[in-house]
Amino acid sequence: MVYRYDYDVITEWIAPGEKILDLGCGDGSLLKHLVAVRQVHGYGVENDPANLVSCLDNGINVIQMDLEKGLAGFEDGFFDHVIMSLSLQAIQNTQGILAEMLRVGREAVVSFPNFGYWRHRQSILNGRMPVSDSLPHQWFNTPNVRFFTIGDFDALCEQTGIAVRERLAFDEGKLVLDEPNFNASVAVYRLGRET
Amino acid sequence: MIQPSSVGIVAPQSAHFDQPLTLRSGGVLPAYDLVYETYGTLNADRNNAVLVCHALSGSHHVAGCYADAPDNIGWWDNLVGPGKPLDTRRYFVIGVNNLGGCHGTTGPRSINPATGKRWGAGFPFVTVEDWVEAQARLADRLGIERFAAVLGGSLGGMQAISWSLQYPERVANVVAVASAPMLTAQNIAFNEVARQAILTDPEFHGGNYYEHGVVPARGLKLARMLGHITYLSDDSLGEKFGRSLRHGKAMYNYGVEFEIESYLRYQGDKFAGHFDANTYLLTTKALDYFDPAFDHDGNLAAALAKSSADFLIVSFTTDWRFAPARSREIVYALLHNRRKVSYAEIESTAGHDSFLLDDTHYHAVLSSYFKRMKV
Numbered sequence: 001m002v003y004r005y006d007y008d009v010i011t012e013w014i015a016p017g018e019k020i021l022d023l024g025c026g027d028g029s030l031l032k033h034l035v036a037v038r039q040v041h042g043y044g045v046e047n048d049p050a051n052l053v054s055c056l057d058n059g060i061n062v063i064q065m066d067l068e069k070g071l072a073g074f075e076d077g078f079f080d081h082v083i084m085s086l087s088l089q090a091i092q093n094t095q096g097i098l099a100e101m102l103r104v105g106r107e108a109v110v111s112f113p114n115f116g117y118w119r120h121r122q123s124i125l126n127g128r129m130p131v132s133d134s135l136p137h138q139w140f141n142t143p144n145v146r147f148f149t150i151g152d153f154d155a156l157c158e159q160t161g162i163a164v165r166e167r168l169a170f171d172e173g174k175l176v177l178d179e180p181n182f183n184a185s186v187a188v189y190r191l192g193r194e195t
Numbered sequence: 196m197i198q199p200s201s202v203g204i205v206a207p208q209s210a211h212f213d214q215p216l217t218l219r220s221g222g223v224l225p226a227y228d229l230v231y232e233t234y235g236t237l238n239a240d241r242n243n244a245v246l247v248c249h250a251l252s253g254s255h256h257v258a259g260c261y262a263d264a265p266d267n268i269g270w271w272d273n274l275v276g277p278g279k280p281l282d283t284r285r286y287f288v289i290g291v292n293n294l295g296g297c298h299g300t301t302g303p304r305s306i307n308p309a310t311g312k313r314w315g316a317g318f319p320f321v322t323v324e325d326w327v328e329a330q331a332r333l334a335d336r337l338g339i340e341r342f343a344a345v346l347g348g349s350l351g352g353m354q355a356i357s358w359s360l361q362y363p364e365r366v367a368n369v370v371a372v373a374s375a376p377m378l379t380a381q382n383i384a385f386n387e388v389a390r391q392a393i394l395t396d397p398e399f400h401g402g403n404y405y406e407h408g409v410v411p412a413r414g415l416k417l418a419r420m421l422g423h424i425t426y427l428s429d430d431s432l433g434e435k436f437g438r439s440l441r442h443g444k445a446m447y448n449y450g451v452e453f454e455i456e457s458y459l460r461y462q463g464d465k466f467a468g469h470f471d472a473n474t475y476l477l478t479t480k481a482l483d484y485f486d487p488a489f490d491h492d493g494n495l496a497a498a499l500a501k502s503s504a505d506f507l508i509v510s511f512t513t514d515w516r517f518a519p520a521r522s523r524e525i526v527y528a529l530l531h532n533r534r535k536v537s538y539a540e541i542e543s544t545a546g547h548d549s550f551l552l553d554d555t556h557y558h559a560v561l562s563s564y565f566k567r568m569k570v
Contacts, residue, residue, distance in 0.1 A: 019533070041533055049556045052539055056563035063526060063538045073527045 005173045006085055006111045007033055009188045013109060013166070014038045018080035021105060023067055023097070024087030026051050028060030035060075068093055071100040079105040086186070088112045089144045095160060102162065102193050111188040114169070116149030116181045133172050134185040150181040157191065166190040202234040202276045202283055205259035205269070207299060210336055216294075216329060219484075222319025226308065229333050230299030231255045231291040234275060235283035237339070242367075243570040244287045244339045246330065247271060248347030248354035251422070251478050252470060254298035257290035258283075271348075273553040280562035285570065286343065294329050295321040295477040303473030304405065314473075316402025321477055323350075323357045323485045330354075331362060343570050344368035348550035349517060350478070353485050356525070359502035360487055368568055369502070370561070372509040373550035375521035376495050376528070377486035382516065385425055386479040389418035393472045402473055415472045416463035423462050428513035428546035495524060496531035505535040507564045509557065511549035512542050537564070 007030050014020065018040050022031050025044030028051075034040045044062040046052050055062035068091065082105030084097070089112050091097050101108040113134035114120075120130035129139040137143065148156075150169065157164050169176040169184030176184040209230050216224045232255050237244060247257045249270070258269035258276055275281045275288050292300035295318060303318040310317075334342070345355040345366050352374025359366045378386070393399060396414030400407050424432075432455060439454040451457045491497035506529055510522035519540050529536040539560045543549040549557070 043530070043536075049542070049559075053556075053559045053563050056537060056560060056567060059567055061535050061537050063536070064540045065538075073523055075527075075531065078530070 004030075004085070005170065006186060006188050009168050010034075010083060010085065010109050010111070011037060013107075013190050014040060014081055017041070019078065021045065021074070021079045021082045023082065023084040023101070024090070025055060025060070025062065027054035028058040028062060030083065030085055031055075031060045032058050067091055067097055070096055071104050074100075074104040076103055077106060081105055081107050081109055083109045085109075085111050086113065089146045089148070092145055094146055095156070098156075098160070098162060098191075102191065106192070107165065108191040109189065110191060111186060112148070112153070113144075114150050114181065114184050114187055115147045116151060117171075117185045118182050119185070121182075132185060150184065150187045153187070153189070157189075161194040163192040163194045164189060165192050200277050200279075201272060202259040202269075204262045205232050205234065205256075206261070207232050207255060209299065210333055212329075212332055214332070216325070216332075218319050218325045219322040220320035224294070224301065224319065227294060227301035227329070228299070228305075229291055229294070229301075229329060230296075231289055231333060232257060232259075232269075233290075233337075234258055234288045235286055237287040237337070238570065240570075241338055242341060242343060243285060244289060244334075244337070244342050245281060245565075246334070246342050246345045246355075246358070247275070247281075247288060247290045248326075248330075248345065248351035248358075249290065249293065250347070250349035250351045251475075251482070252419075252466065253351070254296065255290040255292040255300070256298070257288065270551065273551075274558070274561065280558045281346070281565055286565070289333075289337070291330055291333060293321070293326045293478070295474055295481075297471035297474040302471065303402070303477065304471050313403075313405045315405055316473070318473060318477065320480060322481050323353050324361060326354055326481070327357050327361050330358075331365070334365070341365045341367060343568055344370055344565070346370040346372075347374070348372040349374060349547065350482050350485075353482070356499075356502075357485070357487065359504040359506075360498070363501055363503040366502075366504045368507070368564075369504045370507045370509070370564065371522075371525065372561075373511055373514055373517050373522075373547055374508075374525070375517045376488065376498075376525050378483055379521075383483045385421065385516075386483055389421050390476055390479055392417035392421070393476060396472075399472065402476075404472070410467070411472045412464075412467040415467040415470060415475060416460075418475060419466040419470075420459045420463040423459060425516045426547040428515065428544060430513060431545050434544065495528040499525075499528045499534070500532050502529075502532075502534065506537070507560075508536065508538045509550075509560060510538075510540050511546070511557075512540060513544055514547045514549060516547040 020040045020042040022044045031042040082101040123130035169180035169187045256269045258272045277284045292298045295302045303314045307314045345358040347355040352371030355369045359369045393414035396411035398409040399411040436455040487498040488495040510519040526538045541557045
């Protein structure tokens with residue numbers, strides 16, 4: 001079981017008894033936590049066989065599917081929150097999945113590593129791809145396929161009519177208020193549909 | 196860790212029921228016998244029972260072997276046993292031969308007490324729902340009020356789902372593997388070709404072939420050959436047989452030339468040698484008729500609203516007879532009803548028959564699910 005600091009932020013945004021969909025739910029840790037502290041009615045989505053088994057071991061409802069193919073089959077507005085914790089950067093169809101999350105959920109919660117974090121910039125300036133707590137892989141074995149900054153993500157939301165309801169940024173676990181695109185390694189967003 | 200092992204030597208049991216059973220078709224079975232096997236021990240709380248439902252050609256013989264036939268190993272022996280995914284040290288597992296069957300349960304081959312002759316064509320049509328009714332009476336007899344799980348593959352999965360609709364309060368978990376909410380037109384089409392092979396066999400005699408001392412073996416063989424193709428995948432057939440020629444070259448005759456021909460003929464003959472043609476007909480019809488959504492204007496979600504069980508749905512990527520998309524229909528209908536449901540789509544090359552194999556990921560999924568079930 002892993003427990004990550006973005007879980008606390010996400011938990012704050014979830015009301016008791018909500019219907020939750022966690023995309024790329026890993027071993028089900030977050031859902032297990034949300035079931036324990038928020039009594040949510042939760043489902044995870046995973047495509048990795050080992051993670052799927054871990055979810056079952058953790059007592060989590062888990063549905064095996066490939067997120068690249070969207071969420072067809074899930075009903076519009078069925079979930080209160082659709083969560084994607086540190087997985088968005090590993091998905092090709094970024095806009096497609098964001099649209100799907102906001103189709104099946106009232107709100108979406110997304111966290112991702114900030115490529116614009118100053119340590120990452122420094123690494124690039126030194127001529128090497130960044131490796132850090134938030135980007136732990138080497139360039140040749142990373143599951144990540146999209147490399148973007150908080151600034152990039154804000155711009156995408158603006159362009160595609162996604163409302164940023166709340167955003168919290170962190171430097172390896174510590175809340176960042178000043179210049180998050182430079183000082184934060186991870187950002188957590190609460191998103192909605194622009195009305 | 197204890198090595199997975201067999202439940203060992205088992206013996207079938209039989210339960211006789213005198214209370215008439217009115218069937219969906221309107222027919223009535225005045226009395227009947229159900230043949231079943233059990234593995235493991237029913238605990239004091241009587242809450243560790245798992246019912247295993249069989250598919251088209253299966254039987255009550257789920258695991259273990261017989262003292263006088265050590266090679267006759269149960270059809271799901273790789274799943275059921277001490278230390279296996281469905282662990283008989285923890286669960287009391289029951290296999291029942293369906294009504295209309297040919298492995299000891301009352302069926303077309305049985306004697307109709309009213310006539311003193313075999314039922315034959317006179318055996319009433321049975322449905323999945325009727326099987327569940329009969330099994331429920333057996334559960335009563337065994338003192339099982341509520342199953343920890345009802346489990347089945349293919350047609351067996353349909354029975355498991357039906358259990359949760361007919362007796363929601365008696366099923367804690369449903370495990371439906373390589374199943375579907377109802378057959379597609381294509382599936383019914385395959386069944387119809389199989390039935391026509393039997394019905395048009397000159398030895399069929401309107402279903403009363405027993406009286407003539409013959410069996411419609413040719414029709415049954417063809418039915419099985421056709422079915423067998425649909426249970427496997429193009430890839431698995433290609434892998435296993437390819438275009439291999441028995442004589443290494445074309446012989447320009449209708450004997451066995453390609454290895455796949457040899458395989459299918461062997462499978463067909465073996466099946467026709469022991470299975471009852473009337474059972475095959477009845478069972479394929481039961482498959483065709485099963486459609487819980489029918490009474491809800493085709494709305495599966497509305498149909499499944501009755502169930503209160505937790506569900507595990509499993510499909511296999513190369514299963515085109517009961518494709519993953521069909522399993523997903525079940526998953527989404529359960530989601531709609533906010534049921535607890537998990538779904539695994541197992542990477543497999545073996546087609547529909549994958550559910551009988553012991554793929555590592557597949558068995559890990561079942562194992563985890565059975566471990567987390569509360570008894």
